[in-house]
Amino acid sequence: GGPSARDGREVLRLGHGLDPSHPVHRAMEAMADELARRTGGRLRLEIFPSEQLGSERELLELLQIGSVELTKVSASVLESFAPSFRVLGVPYLFDDTEHQWRVLEGPVGDRLLASPEAVRLRGLAFYDAGARSFYTRDRPIRTPEDLAGLKIRTQESPSAIAMVRALGGNATPISWGELYTALQQGVVDGAENNPPSFHLSHHYEVARFYSLDEHTAVPDVLLASTALWKRLGAADREHLLAAARHSARIQRRLWKEASDEALRAVREAGVQVDTVDKAPFARRTAALRDELAREPEMAELLEAIEAQRLAVTEALP
Amino acid sequence: MSGALVLLLALGLLLVLGVPVAFALGLASAAALASQIATEPALVTVAQRSVTGLDSFSLLAIPFFVLSGELLNRGGVARRLIAFGKALVGALPGGMLVVDGVACLLFGSLSGSAVAATAAVGSFLVPRMERDGYPRSATTALTMTASTTGLLIPPSNILIVYALASGGVSVAALFWAGYLPGILVGVLLVAAALLSNRRSLPRARRREPGELGRATRGALPALLLIVVVMGGITVGAFTATEAAAVAVLYSLGLCALYREIGVRELPDVFRQAAATSGVVLLLVATSMAMAWVLAFERVPQRVAETLLEAASGAAGGWLVLLGINLLLLVAGTFLDMTPAVLIFTPLFLPVVSSLGFDPVHFGIILVLNLCIGLCTPPVGTVLFVGLGVGRLGLGELLPKLLPLYAAMIVALVLVTAFPGLSLWLPRLLGL
Amino acid sequence: MSAPDDSSRFAARWRRRLDSWVGGLCAALLALMVVNVSWQVFSRYVLRDPSSVTEELARFLLIWLGLFGGAYALGRGQHVAIDALVVRLPAGWRRGTSIAASLCVLTFAISLLLFGGTRLALLVHRLDQESAALGVGLAWVYAALPLSGLVFAGFALLDLADAVRPREARE
Numbered sequence: 049g050g051p052s053a054r055d056g057r058e059v060l061r062l063g064h065g066l067d068p069s070h071p072v073h074r075a076m077e078a079m080a081d082e083l084a085r086r087t088g089g090r091l092r093l094e095i096f097p098s099e100q101l102g103s104e105r106e107l108l109e110l111l112q113i114g115s116v117e118l119t120k121v122s123a124s125v126l127e128s129f130a131p132s133f134r135v136l137g138v139p140y141l142f143d144d145t146e147h148q149w150r151v152l153e154g155p156v157g158d159r160l161l162a163s164p165e166a167v168r169l170r171g172l173a174f175y176d177a178g179a180r181s182f183y184t185r186d187r188p189i190r191t192p193e194d195l196a197g198l199k200i201r202t203q204e205s206p207s208a209i210a211m212v213r214a215l216g217g218n219a220t221p222i223s224w225g226e227l228y229t230a231l232q233q234g235v236v237d238g239a240e241n242n243p244p245s246f247h248l249s250h251h252y253e254v255a256r257f258y259s260l261d262e263h264t265a266v267p268d269v270l271l272a273s274t275a276l277w278k279r280l281g282a283a284d285r286e287h288l289l290a291a292a293r294h295s296a297r298i299q300r301r302l303w304k305e306a307s308d309e310a311l312r313a314v315r316e317a318g319v320q321v322d323t324v325d326k327a328p329f330a331r332r333t334a335a336l337r338d339e340l341a342r343e344p345e346m347a348e349l350l351e352a353i354e355a356q357r358l359a360v361t362e363a364l365p
Numbered sequence: 366m367s368g369a370l371v372l373l374l375a376l377g378l379l380l381v382l383g384v385p386v387a388f389a390l391g392l393a394s395a396a397a398l399a400s401q402i403a404t405e406p407a408l409v410t411v412a413q414r415s416v417t418g419l420d421s422f423s424l425l426a427i428p429f430f431v432l433s434g435e436l437l438n439r440g441g442v443a444r445r446l447i448a449f450g451k452a453l454v455g456a457l458p459g460g461m462l463v464v465d466g467v468a469c470l471l472f473g474s475l476s477g478s479a480v481a482a483t484a485a486v487g488s489f490l491v492p493r494m495e496r497d498g499y500p501r502s503a504t505t506a507l508t509m510t511a512s513t514t515g516l517l518i519p520p521s522n523i524l525i526v527y528a529l530a531s532g533g534v535s536v537a538a539l540f541w542a543g544y545l546p547g548i549l550v551g552v553l554l555v556a557a558a559l560l561s562n563r564r565s566l567p568r569a570r571r572r573e574p575g576e577l578g579r580a581t582r583g584a585l586p587a588l589l590l591i592v593v594v595m596g597g598i599t600v601g602a603f604t605a606t607e608a609a610a611v612a613v614l615y616s617l618g619l620c621a622l623y624r625e626i627g628v629r630e631l632p633d634v635f636r637q638a639a640a641t642s643g644v645v646l647l648l649v650a651t652s653m654a655m656a657w658v659l660a661f662e663r664v665p666q667r668v669a670e671t672l673l674e675a676a677s678g679a680a681g682g683w684l685v686l687l688g689i690n691l692l693l694l695v696a697g698t699f700l701d702m703t704p705a706v707l708i709f710t711p712l713f714l715p716v717v718s719s720l721g722f723d724p725v726h727f728g729i730i731l732v733l734n735l736c737i738g739l740c741t742p743p744v745g746t747v748l749f750v751g752l753g754v755g756r757l758g759l760g761e762l763l764p765k766l767l768p769l770y771a772a773m774i775v776a777l778v779l780v781t782a783f784p785g786l787s788l789w790l791p792r793l794l795g796l
Numbered sequence: 797m798s799a800p801d802d803s804s805r806f807a808a809r810w811r812r813r814l815d816s817w818v819g820g821l822c823a824a825l826l827a828l829m830v831v832n833v834s835w836q837v838f839s840r841y842v843l844r845d846p847s848s849v850t851e852e853l854a855r856f857l858l859i860w861l862g863l864f865g866g867a868y869a870l871g872r873g874q875h876v877a878i879d880a881l882v883v884r885l886p887a888g889w890r891r892g893t894s895i896a897a898s899l900c901v902l903t904f905a906i907s908l909l910l911f912g913g914t915r916l917a918l919l920v921h922r923l924d925q926e927s928a929a930l931g932v933g934l935a936w937v938y939a940a941l942p943l944s945g946l947v948f949a950g951f952a953l954l955d956l957a958d959a960v961r962p963r964e965a966r967e
């Protein structure tokens with residue numbers, strides 16, 4: 049028994065749901081190297097991709113149970129564990145990626161990362177998960193009106209369902225694994241995801257229109273169990289955090305490359321990729337933001353995120 | 366002691382004692398994990414993995430198809446369907462085995478799920494065929510193995526999983542590649558079943574005048590079930606899993622039509638279906654916990670790496686492929702299919718690609734290989750369903766399965782040796 | 797009237813009771829599952845207003861059915877075992893293995909379902925975990941582990957009582 053410590057060496061198990069060619073996995077390998085380098089091989093990271101150790105929600109639970117030490121999940125999955133993360137699901141929250149990363153790497157990001165401490169989780173860093181857009185079988189989504197009556201596969205979270213409904217679509221829960229055939233057979237008319245997922249899932253083979261409305265930009269979060277966090281000394285915590293930040297920097301570069309490559313590849317495969325005017329989409333979903341802002345804590349976070357945008361506008365000559 | 370060793374020893378001991386497989390899998394997994402991490406998180410983790418192993422929408426096909434099979438049987442629907450089948454092929458010796466094989470192939474291919482096909486075809490054909498003199502063990506064995514052809518013949522979720530894990534293989538190419546190997550497996554299986562059971566099959570009989578017409582009329586409402594279920598999937602009214610619930614409703618309708626069972630008997634039908642499903646689902650739950658412990662201990666990766674190291678010294682690509690096939694056959698007896706595809710694809714695909722093998726061809730080899738594993742003890746979802754719906758012990762079923770395993774291995778050798786079987790159709794279509 | 801006779805009648809009565817409770821629960825769960833998934837198809841395909849909770853409810857009901865159905869099957873002696881070796885043993889040994897097997901099933905029920913399951917359900921309850929679509933506490937889903945564990949343990953004890961009792965008394 050006992051934690052997986054042997055002769056002062058410790059194996060930290062990191063489980064996630066993406067496949068080994070994904071930018072996230074490659075960035076984690078960089079994290080493993082960096083951690084081994086910083087600790088002289090005392091702390092060794094073992095990475096388990098492709099849901100080998102479970103789905104994102106299940107992995108969070110395994111961290112809480114104490115059998116797995118680290119994981120990467122979408123911030124939207126964290127919502128039910130640490131409600132503060134709901135703020136990141138607000139449609140059109142950020143002006144652009146610069147605004148997004150100024151927020152996530154600033155005090156708001158730090159506050160969010162520390163917020164699940166009470167539920168036995170410690171956030172280490174944010175990974176880029178791009179922005180999600182609609183893809184459809186029969187016709188492109190140029191305006192929210194184009195969504196009217198369409199059955200859109202939606203993640204099973206209240207905020208995701210509310211967003212698709214606000215835009216006029218019929219939110220339809222279908223498991224990710226069944227989605228390819230569901231699209232092919234017309235059980236649903238469309239779905240939404242970021243470019244690498246649209247490409248890697250092969251959904252582009254059956255959904256021929258990708259409309260870049262970029263409704264949400266929910267990042268991924270790298271987390272440790274508080275059991276591990278408490279077990280590590282102050283120095284090793286610093287090593288772990290530094291390795292996580294190092295990997296996050298690499299991940300953002302790899303993500304950008306993968307995202308561009310995915311768009312190029314689906315275009316080449318004959319998918320019609322449209323850039324759309326986001327303003328009408330933002331107007332239709334503004335109510336969701338207002339509703340969230342009724343909660344004092346959310347209002348405070350939204351304000352802080354807003355302030356990060358103003359900071360730049362003021363700095364302009 | 367390594368967790369894998371603890372698992373193997375504990376599992377062996379428990380099975381020899383006659384502990385039911387589902388419980389043996391759960392206890393052995395817990396013992397193995399507790400030898401590696403603290404006992405409390407180990408027990409809680411195995412409990413969590415058992416529940417999450419059941420947390421899958423596609424598993425709903427098991428109770429639904431078991432229930433609709435039970436309804437069709439007791440409601441007199443299955444009898445009419447069998448009469449129709451007999452009228453068609455009863456003149457051939459062992460003709461009903463052909464019907465069984467074709468039914469599994471059709472159902473498996475359209476539903477894309479070997480588990481659903483085994484549950485559906487097995488729970489209504491097996492008891493009926495027994496009354497006609499076909500041994501329960503023989504028909505269950507054929508139903509199980511023939512149902513796996515549906516994983517090769519499109520649509521197939523597991524081929525999509527492979528496309529995902531391979532990062533770049535086209536799903537369309539894989540789908541077309543699966544047709545011929547899938548049909549080949551089906552033909553070889555029916556042939557093997559006919560050969561190995563030739564002494565125990567009922568004798569052929571002559572078709573009576575007007576029998577086909579009568580049987581067809583009698584079976585028409587039941588035949589419409591197939592049209593409704595398959596048509597609904599094809600036009601996109603429902604998914605393959607949801608089709609199972611539609612089949613239950615339709616079967617209830619047929620029971621009302623034929624009035625061979627009353628409303629008062631329904632609770633008993635539901636209870637029986639629940640017990641049969643319980644056997645299968647508990648096996649799924651604890652075997653998923655075991656797959657998790659194996660992954661946690663990196664057993665599949667370690668074995669694969671050892672194999673690749675050994676193979677890198679040897680020359681000749683075919684030798685490596687042979688080694689990979691053997692390893693997958695062994696691994697398939699312990700692992701369920703989706704985790705196996707996700708774990709082995711990234712390990713083996715780069716190796717076989719560098720040796721000049723086509724990734725589409727390899728995908729078909731991989732899936733066909735793991736199809737065998739679905740039907741072998743100790744862990745195999747299709748095996749579990751077969752044991753459950755056939756109400757058989759492993760000791761009775763295994764002798765009938767052995768010749769069918771042999772047929773599948775022959776198919777595997779042919780598919781491996783002749784890439785054209787997989788690649789001819791997709792190349793013809795320019796995929 | 798001898799004591800073993802009383803105890804065997806007592807055991808038989810409890811077996812019938814447990815069988816009827818759990819059987820009723822399982823039949824109800826299965827019926828609810830059929831209604832739920834049919835509604836999922838109907839609301840999406842006919843009403844064109846897909847329900848957002850049916851998929852999750854179906855999965856949760858399946859977990860309950862799997863565990864309670866497994867317990868029900870234990871009571872009916874339907875679980876699959878590899879009996880090739882056991883049936884070749886002399887009668888005395890066979891009784892020993894069937895006692896050992898029942899003890900293993902009991903250990904499974906107590907360690908994994910009752911202990912592990914209770915810890916798990918308490919963990920998600922304390923940490924306030926809710927399901928994504930229905931918003932029900934996940935503790936209700938995991939509660940199937942300890943609750944079915946009671947039934948598993950009950951049937952295992954009844955099996956154990958049958959195995960321990962001398963042969964004549966079992967007739």
Ligand code: NA
Nearest residue numbers: 474477518520
């Ligand atoms: Na198929």
Ligand code: NA
Nearest residue numbers: 698738744745
């Ligand atoms: Na197997």
